[in-house]
Each structure stands twice: as C-alpha cells, then as structure tokens.
Amino acid sequence: MTTLQDPPAQAPARPTAARGPRLQHTTTQALRTIVPLLVLVVGLALYTNSENAAFLRGSNIENILTQVAVLGILAAGQTFLLIGGQMDLSVGSLVSLVGVLAAKQFAAGWSTVAVVAFGLALGALVGLVWGLVVAYLDVPPFILTLGGLSVLASLALVFSDNVPIRVDDGLDSWGFGQWFGLRAPAVMLIVVLVLAGMLLHLTRFGRTTYALGSSQQTAFLAGVPVRRHIVLLFVGNSTLAAFGGLVLMARLAAGDPRAGSGLELSVIAVTVLGGAALAGGRGTMLGTAVGVLVFGTITASLTFLRVPGAYQALVSGGILIIAVVVTAAADLRSARAGGARGRSALRGLIAPLTRPSSRGTPPPDGA
Amino acid sequence: MERGSALLHVEPAAAAGDLADPGFAISCVGISKSFPGVRALDDVSIGLRPGTVHALLGENGAGKSTLIRILTGAERPDAGQVYIGGEPLRHATPVAARRLGVRVLPQERHVAADLTVGHNVLLDSLPRNALGLVSARAIARRAQAHLDRLGLDLDARARAGDLTAAQQQLVELARTTARPAQVIVLDEPTASLAGDEVEVLFRVIRSLRENGTTLLYISHHLHEVFEVADAATVLRNGRHVLDVPVAETDTDGLLRAMFDREIQHSRLPRAPRPSRPPAPVLEASAVAVPGQLASLDVAVRPGEVLALSGPAGSGTSVLAELLAGVREPVEGTVELAGTGRLRSRAAAASAGIGFVPADRKRQALLLERAIVENLQLGAAARSRLFRPRRALRDAATALERGRVRAASPGSPVRVLSGGNQQRVVFARWLSAGCRVLVLDQPTAGVDVAAKFDIYAQLLDLTAEGVAVVVVSSDYEEIAALADRVVVMVGGMATAALEGDAITPERLYELETAGAHEVGESVVLDDRLDVRTASLEEDR
Numbered sequence: 001m002t003t004l005q006d007p008p009a010q011a012p013a014r015p016t017a018a019r020g021p022r023l024q025h026t027t028t029q030a031l032r033t034i035v036p037l038l039v040l041v042v043g044l045a046l047y048t049n050s051e052n053a054a055f056l057r058g059s060n061i062e063n064i065l066t067q068v069a070v071l072g073i074l075a076a077g078q079t080f081l082l083i084g085g086q087m088d089l090s091v092g093s094l095v096s097l098v099g100v101l102a103a104k105q106f107a108a109g110w111s112t113v114a115v116v117a118f119g120l121a122l123g124a125l126v127g128l129v130w131g132l133v134v135a136y137l138d139v140p141p142f143i144l145t146l147g148g149l150s151v152l153a154s155l156a157l158v159f160s161d162n163v164p165i166r167v168d169d170g171l172d173s174w175g176f177g178q179w180f181g182l183r184a185p186a187v188m189l190i191v192v193l194v195l196a197g198m199l200l201h202l203t204r205f206g207r208t209t210y211a212l213g214s215s216q217q218t219a220f221l222a223g224v225p226v227r228r229h230i231v232l233l234f235v236g237n238s239t240l241a242a243f244g245g246l247v248l249m250a251r252l253a254a255g256d257p258r259a260g261s262g263l264e265l266s267v268i269a270v271t272v273l274g275g276a277a278l279a280g281g282r283g284t285m286l287g288t289a290v291g292v293l294v295f296g297t298i299t300a301s302l303t304f305l306r307v308p309g310a311y312q313a314l315v316s317g318g319i320l321i322i323a324v325v326v327t328a329a330a331d332l333r334s335a336r337a338g339g340a341r342g343r344s345a346l347r348g349l350i351a352p353l354t355r356p357s358s359r360g361t362p363p364p365d366g367a
Numbered sequence: 368m369e370r371g372s373a374l375l376h377v378e379p380a381a382a383a384g385d386l387a388d389p390g391f392a393i394s395c396v397g398i399s400k401s402f403p404g405v406r407a408l409d410d411v412s413i414g415l416r417p418g419t420v421h422a423l424l425g426e427n428g429a430g431k432s433t434l435i436r437i438l439t440g441a442e443r444p445d446a447g448q449v450y451i452g453g454e455p456l457r458h459a460t461p462v463a464a465r466r467l468g469v470r471v472l473p474q475e476r477h478v479a480a481d482l483t484v485g486h487n488v489l490l491d492s493l494p495r496n497a498l499g500l501v502s503a504r505a506i507a508r509r510a511q512a513h514l515d516r517l518g519l520d521l522d523a524r525a526r527a528g529d530l531t532a533a534q535q536q537l538v539e540l541a542r543t544t545a546r547p548a549q550v551i552v553l554d555e556p557t558a559s560l561a562g563d564e565v566e567v568l569f570r571v572i573r574s575l576r577e578n579g580t581t582l583l584y585i586s587h588h589l590h591e592v593f594e595v596a597d598a599a600t601v602l603r604n605g606r607h608v609l610d611v612p613v614a615e616t617d618t619d620g621l622l623r624a625m626f627d628r629e630i631q632h633s634r635l636p637r638a639p640r641p642s643r644p645p646a647p648v649l650e651a652s653a654v655a656v657p658g659q660l661a662s663l664d665v666a667v668r669p670g671e672v673l674a675l676s677g678p679a680g681s682g683t684s685v686l687a688e689l690l691a692g693v694r695e696p697v698e699g700t701v702e703l704a705g706t707g708r709l710r711s712r713a714a715a716a717s718a719g720i721g722f723v724p725a726d727r728k729r730q731a732l733l734l735e736r737a738i739v740e741n742l743q744l745g746a747a748a749r750s751r752l753f754r755p756r757r758a759l760r761d762a763a764t765a766l767e768r769g770r771v772r773a774a775s776p777g778s779p780v781r782v783l784s785g786g787n788q789q790r791v792v793f794a795r796w797l798s799a800g801c802r803v804l805v806l807d808q809p810t811a812g813v814d815v816a817a818k819f820d821i822y823a824q825l826l827d828l829t830a831e832g833v834a835v836v837v838v839s840s841d842y843e844e845i846a847a848l849a850d851r852v853v854v855m856v857g858g859m860a861t862a863a864l865e866g867d868a869i870t871p872e873r874l875y876e877l878e879t880a881g882a883h884e885v886g887e888s889v890v891l892d893d894r895l896d897v898r899t900a901s902l903e904e905d906r
Binding site: 025026201202203204205206207208210211214215217218219220221222223224225226228281282 | 691693711712713715716717722724729730731732733734735736737740743744745746747748750751752753754755777778779795799
C-alpha cells in the first residue's frame with residue numbers, strides 16, 4: 001500500500017518541465033547532416049571561384065538555381081514521401097508526360113489556364129492511383145511506381161511520336177520571366193521549398209507524416225487515418241511533379257518526351273543526401289534544399305572546371321555514397337556512445353570486468 | 368555470504384557452492400539481470416539433475432523467460448555464471464549453448480511455412496549426399512523415421528504451412544529433438560495444444576527423460592507439472608523463492624510460492640461506485656472472429672475497470688482490439704454511446720476511445736522521435752498547426768500531469784524507462800480527452816513500484832468517469848484493479864467475477880478449469896452472455 005503514495009522525490013521533477021523549450025534532438029540530428037553539406041557547398045564554390053572568378057557572380061548563382069529548379073520542386077514532394085516511409089519513382093516520367101501533353105495542348109490552342117489545370121489534374125490523378133493502391137492493397141510503393149515509371153515514360157513517347165514538341169508561345173513567363181529580380185524558375189523553387197517546409201514542420205499534416213514513417217502501427221493505433229494520409233502524400237507529390245513538368249516544359253520551350261528520364265534518381269539522391277531516410281521518419285525540408293544546392297553546385301563547378309561530362313555523374317554519385325556512408329557511420333557511433341541502448345550494452349560488456357572489485361569494496365568478503 | 372538470504376527457502380542441496388559441479392546437467396549461480404527500469408532477475412541459482420524433468424514456475428513477469436534466455440545463451444547476465452554439464456558457458460551465445468547440447472522449444476512457433484514438414488524437422492542438420500547436395504528424398508525418409516519414432520502422426524512430405532497451429536508446434540518439437548541433446552527447454556509447450564496432443568507431448572517428454580535427457584519445463588498449468596515433472600522451481604518478481612521435489616508438494620504449496628500474499632490482498636481503494644450502474648458507454652454485441660473469438664457480449668460502463676483475463680491467444684487481445692476499433696468484428700457490432708458503430712480506428716480515437724497496445728516500443732511509441740511528438744499524435748493532436756514553442760510548453764504540462772519524471776519534452780522517447788514510456792502513452796490519451804481507455808498488458812516490462820503508480824493513475828481516471836478496459840495475464844494486477852473480470856480461455860469467455868470475488872487464486876483456478884472445458888469441447892461458437900453471468904456470480 002505504501003507504494004501508492006508518491007515518493008516526495010517527485011516534486012523536484014517540476015523544474016525540468018519548467019526548463020522550457022529546447023532544441024529537439026531531431027533538430028540537432030538534422031543539423032549534423034546539413035552543416036557538413038553546407039561546408040561542402042561553400043568550400044566547393046570558393047575553390048571553383050578561385051579557378052574561375054565568374055562562378056560566384058550573382059548571375060551564375062541565379063543560373064544554378066534555375067538549373068536545379070525542377071529537381072528541387074520534385075525533391076520537395078519526395079521529401080514528404082520518404083519521411084512518410086513511401087517512395088515514388090514515377091516522377092521523372094510524369095514530368096516528361098505532362099510536358100508533352102502541355103506542349104500538344106498549346107499547339108492545339110488551349111488556354112494557359114486550361115493547360116495548367118489539366119496538367120495538375122493529371123498529376124493528382126496519377127498520385128491518387130498510386131496512393132490508393134499503396135494504401136488499400138498494401139503494394140510496396142517501390143515496385144508499383146517502378147512500373148509507373150515505365151508506363152508514364154512510354155506514354156510520353158507515344159503521345160509525342162518520339163520527338164520533342166516545340167512550344168512557341170505558352171507559359172513563357174514561367175520559363176523566362178523575371179520575378180522579384182530573379183528568374184522565374186528560381187523564384188518558384190524558393191517558394192515551393194518554403195511552403196513545403198512550413199507544411200512539413202509547422203502543421204499537423206507534417207508531424208503526422210513523420211509519425212507515419214517512424215511507425216505506421218503506432219500512428220494507426222494513435223488514431224491517425226493512415227490510409228487517407230498515404231493517399232494525400234502521393235497525390236501531393238504527383239501534383240507537385242506535374243507542376244515541375246510544366247516548369248520544365250516552359251524552360252525548354254518544348255515538350256520533350258525524355259526531359260524527365262532519370263530525374264527520379266537524382267531526386268531521391270538529393271533527398272537522401274539532405275538527410276531523409278529511405279526507411280522513413282527522418283528528413284527535413286532544409287536538408288533537402290541543401291541537398292539540391294549541393295547537386296547544383298557540383299554540376300556547375302564541374303562545368304566551370306571543364307571536367308568532361310562523362311565524369312560528372314561519377315562525382316555526384318560518389319558524393320552521395322560518401323555522404324550516406326558517413327551519416328550511417330556517425331549514427332552507429334552515436335548509438336554506441338550516446339544512445340541509452342548502446343550505453344547499457346556497453347555496461348553489459350564492462351560489468352563482468354568491474355564486478356569483482358565493486359563486490360570487494362564492502363566489508364571484506366565473508367567477514 | 369550475501370546470497371544466503373535469497374536462498375532461504377531453497378533446498379540445502381542446491382546451495383551455491385556445488386551448483387557448478389558436473390553432477391548437474393545445467394545450472395546457474397547468482398544470476399542477476401536488469402533491463403532499463405526493471406530488475407528481471409535477482410541472484411537466481413538453480414541446478415537440474417541429469418535425466419529429470421524440472422518445472423520452472425512463476426507468474427507472468429516473474430523472470431522465467433529471462434532466465435531461460437540466459438540459460439540458453441540468448442541473453443548475457445549482468446552477474447552470475449551458467450554451467451552446462453559442469454562447464455562454464457563463457458561467451459554466452461545461443462550457438463555456444465547449442466554446442467554444449469542445449470536446445471529450446473520456443474514459445475512462439477517458427478515454422479517455415481513453404482517448406483515441407485521434413486525439411487522443417489531437419490532444418491539445422493539437412494542430410495547431404497557424397498557430393499554435398501541435399502536430397503529431398505533423404506530428408507523425407509529421415510524426418511519420417513524421426514516423426515514415427517516420436518509417435519507423431521505427421522507426413523514429412525506435407526507443406527508445413529498447411530498444418531494446424533498445434534501440428535506446427537509438434538513439428539517444432541520434432542526439430543528440437545532431431546539431434547541428441549543434453550538439455551531441452553520447453554517454453555510453455557502446451558499453449559497451443561489440445562488434449563490428445565498434450566498426451567503425445569508428455570509421451571515424448573517421458574521417453575526423452577528415460578534416455579537421460581534433462582528437461583526444463585515451463586508451464587502455467589500446475590496439473591501438467593504434477594503429471595510430468597520431478598522437481599519444481601518457483602520464481603517471483605525475479606527472485607528464486609522455492610525449489611522442491613514435486614512429490615513433496617501440492618498445488619497449494621506451489622500457489623503460495625507463486626503469489627505474494629501481501630500484494631495479493633492489496634485491492635486498491637477506489638471512489639465509491641454509484642449504487643445504480645450508469646448506462647454502458649461501450650457495448651460489444653455478439654461479436655465474433657472465427658478461429659479467435661467465439662461470439663460474446665460485453666459492456667463497459669463509465670467509471671469502472673473491466674479486466675479481460677486470460678493467457679496469450681485466449682482471445683483477450685482480440686476482444687480489446689475490437690473494443691478499440693482496431694479491427695472490425697466479423698460478426699456482431701461494437702457501439703460507442705452517442706456515436707454508434709465504430710467505423711475505423713481513427714474515427715474511434717477521435718470519438719474518445721484510447722488504446723494502449725501491448726508492444727509499447729513498436730505499437731505505442733515513435734521510439735526515435737521526441738517526447739512532444741509522441742504526446743501530440745493522432746487524436747491527441749488538436750490543432751492543425753504545429754507551433755513548436757507552444758507544443759513544447761503543452762508537452763511539459765502534459766508530462767507533469769502524467770507524472771513523467773525527469774525528462775525534457777524535446778528528448779527522444781527511447782531514453783525513458785519502461786514505466787515512463789507507458790506514462791507518455793497515457794498522457795497522450797489524457798490530452799486527447801478519452802471516454803474509454805483500452806489497455807493491453809499495460810504493465811508488461813514495468814517494475815513493481817511503477818506498476819502501482821500506473822494502477823493509481825488508472826483509478827484516478829475512473830473517478831473522472833472514464834471507462835477502463837484492461838487486458839492482463841497478471842492475476843495480481845487484475846485483483847488490484849478490476850471492478851469486473853471476464854475470464855477467457857481458447858477464444859471463449861468462460862467465467863466472470865465481480866468486486867471482492869476477484870482474487871489471484873480464483874482467477875488462476877477459473878483459467879485452468881476453463882482450459883479443461885475448452886479442451887473437451889472444441890466448438891468455438893458457444894455463446895455466453897457475460898452480463899448475466901456476472902450477475903449470477905455476484906448474488
């Protein structure tokens with residue numbers, strides 16, 4: 001019965017609660033990924049700039065942002081999916097398909113509003129299909145969207161008869177306009193990243209996405225409408241990808257059926273580089289933004305340093321591998337040294353060594 | 368010697384000194400093991416004579432599983448030493464223990480469903496021909512011979528996945544005995560067996576004993592112990608309390624050792640219940656899940672604790688999941704007063720049904736995420752916006768209200784002890800403002816002091832009018848908490864108790880008696896109205 005009364009030791013617990021807001025451990029964890037990447041970006045930029053002073057000029061920075069705009073827009077959507085424990089490999093093909101269809105529609109005299117609305121609706125529809133199949137039939141998204149990648153890529157080729165479709169006048173301002181003193185795609189990239197960041201970090205929807213990726217079962221039992229959330233994630237991502245497709249079409253002034261091929265892998269690469277875990281539950285929008293920046297900086301640097309194109313993928317792929325390995329190693333180390341579990345395992349190892357002396361300390365044995 | 372005190376009740380022959388001698392097939396000396404927040408074993412020493420069947424008894428959570436895991440090398444003790452055939456188990460791994468001749472029949476079935484029965488039986492020692500190739504025919508022949516020797520009526524060529532749960536259990540038994548072993552550990556082997564199969568099992572056990580094999584037999588059923596065991600060891604709260612030859616004791620003696628008298632009678636005080644019970648808040652009518660739960664009716668009233676008592680697989684967890692809207696009944700309905708039928712878990716949660724699952728780490732928590740995120744999850748996330756500062760402040764308040772000690776809401780929930788983790792889960796439902804709280808094994812892996820804190824918290828909730836449903840296989844827990852109990856065995860509600868009639872011994876008896884009845888009538892659609900049954904019990 002005495003166990004019922006709370007020990008007086010409980011009172012001192014209050015100050016901890018009153019200690020107030022502090023950085024969440026997940027934030028520090030994310031910073032551990034982001035800071036080295038930023039150092040990499042800055043270091044690489046400074047080095048390239050020392051070789052060729054045009055690199056850090058404002059126009060070139062703007063240029064880099066424009067180059068990675070579509071990649072970044074897609075990465076924003078993919079960040080949600082990866083954090084939620086999902087994945088979509090079909091985004092590159094969707095970009096091609098939407099571009100081709102939009103180009104054809106402009107050629108057929110559709111109004112800009114109609115073309116944009118159709119493109120986004122097509123994206124939403126594709127996402128709805130993926131989401132429903134994943135959520136209700138429990139099909140692994142990797143396999144499903146791998147199939148989707150082929151289907152959509154092929155449709156893009158079919159609709160364009162295998163050749164890029166020129167766009168003379170349509171969405172010009174999206175591709176070449178100057179907004180707020182920046183080129184339009186760069187502005188769109190920044191706006192998308194900021195809005196996506198707010199959605200991810202400052203709304204219930206975003207927090208639920210983390211929960212879903214951390215443990216779907218826990219989220220479900222806690223009352224999260226898991227299936228609906230998965231569907232929303234896919235719809236949002238595909239709609240964003242369709243938007244990316246329109247931007248790319250505008251920038252190329254053409255509906256190229258191969259414009260987006262291979263893009264999905266770069267998208268996943270920069271997202272993972274930015275700290276998102278394929279297993280879900282981890283990642284930040286800032287990390288993704290920095291990952292995109294790393295990708296853009298490397299690509300531009302290699303061009304400025306006149307590295308042959310054949311080596312470019314090697315360098316960017318190598319950086320991805322190194323980044324992932326370093327992160328994993330750091331995690332392992334922190335789990336061994338700092339994590340509660342790691343610590344107790346360590347104690348378990350040490351205990352047999354220390355025990356005899358600790359037992360000997362009380363009055364000599366057998367006394 | 369400091370060990371002396373723990374061995375007070377223990378037979379003198381088993382004194383610490385000679386447990387290492389080769390006269391024991393397997394023994395351990397001074398084993399202690401702690402997990403974060405729980406002391407699972409405290410200075411336990413036992414020894415098993417060769418060619419005997421030794422029963423290991425104790426309540427759920429007494430430390431039996433941990434002790435088995437240590438004896439078989441699956442877990443390293445914090446202190447103490449295991450000896451197998453007099454030889455110390457140095458680098459405690461399952462492989463090392465197996466090399467010394469220790470084998471385990473695990474509690475859960477691990478049958479490769481797509482392989483044949485024969486392949487499963489010989490899984491770790493597949494016969495190979497001169498070329499080193501595996502022959503399906505040789506496997507079938509060897510395995511069939513072994514199955515026949517054991518007297519099991521199984522076809523070695525059948526697909527293992529097509530067998531019933533009980534037959535799969537027997538396949539595992541065959542695998543465990545496929546190669547000669549010094550010591551075989553049987554961890555609740557009768558849990559999924561029916562009467563005839565239990566007889567087969569006992570026959571196998573007796574023949575193994577005649578061949579000089581030592582068996583460690585873990586079971587909840589005392590009558591089994593008297594049927595096959597030579598000696599028994601009882602653990603309670605991680606301590607070794609009794610070591611006795613079975614011939615020298617009886618059911619009462621073992622029960623007395625298993626249940627602590629002092630805790631047993633501490634039925635916790637509660638707010639007075641209204642003389643006229645209020646209308647049920649949650650009602651399950653004629654719910655059934657074929658193969659898991661026979662049709663039954665249950666109603667929960669505001670302000671009461673309803674316990675569902677029964678061993679794993681008895682249907683208690685299934686019923687709890689139905690009540691919480693985690694799954695839908697195949698037949699019948701579950702209705703929440705004022706809301707109607709439960710359509711989905713999410714709808715049930717926002718209508719005020721909290722659920723605390725048994726697997727805390729995997730199903731109740733986001734282990735790697737911060738405490739604040741674990742608190743404001745699902746139905747407990749009230750606002751569409753997430754404002755970090757406010758969230759942390761709210762979380763700090765919730766932690767204080769939920770009596771979680773020494774934690775800042777920004778740190779990961781995994782650093783908390785089991786008891787505090789459980790309080791975080793409670794705090795989530797407190798802030799969600801639930802009307803019904805369904806808990807599955809709420810104090811598993813929680814130390815004794817924290818347990819009583821949790822009980823007090825649950826009783827406080829009932830004082831506020833929350834209805835609490837607790838699934839438990841801990842009789843003392845049920846006795847301390849419950850206003851009403853439904854006892855379940857084999858998917859059927861077999862008895863109901865109310866008020867002071869709820870004692871650990873009574874629950875134990877009802878469960879064991881129920882096991883006999885169910886063993887005889889395999890029909891799963893007998894209907895039992897628990898409400899009427901409970902009334903009869905009360906008068």
